[in-house]
Amino acid sequence: MLNELEQLAAKIGRVLHHADTLAAENQRLRAEIDRLRAEASQLRTDREAMAADRELLNIKIEEAQLRIQSILDKLPTASDARQLDLLGEGAPATGTDPDASGAHPAPGEHA
Template sequence: MLTELEQLAAKIGRVLHHADTLAAENQRLRDEIARLEGEAVQLRSEREAMAADRELLNIKIEEAQLRIQSILDKLPTASDTRQLDLLGEGVTAHGGEPHKAPGEHA
């Protein structure tokens, strides 16, 4: 009977040791879950900030496109006879020759 009690005590000891190991592993997993949840919250916050930045940039791009289109609409067209020769490359009224800058050769 003493031997049976010793064997039973040994088995109980192994079960308790195994239970302690499982409890430690359980706590490690809980800590890992908490860490990952924290990272997920941070990543979600960063994603929302990036989405807000992207939306703001899209608005700025649309505004810039409207300003550019407004500028383009104000420019004279190729068929407009009032178009200015801003580069000085057009035909002059006197000789029919293109205007050349001083020092420019044919």
């Protein structure tokens, strides 16, 4: 009977040691879960901030596109006789040949 009690005590000792090991592992896992939750929360916050920045940038891009389109709408077209010499090369504003003598036929005349 003493032998059986010693065996039972040894088994209880191993179970208690195993329980302590499991408790320590459980504590480590809880700490890891807390760390991951905090990290996930920070990532969510970062994602929300990036989404807000992206929305703000999209608004700025749309405003810039509208300003550019407004400027483009004000520019003369290629067929406009009032076309400006935007390059400043001194080429005739309405002539298509930069090597031309600069003499333009009068309306109704053919070159």
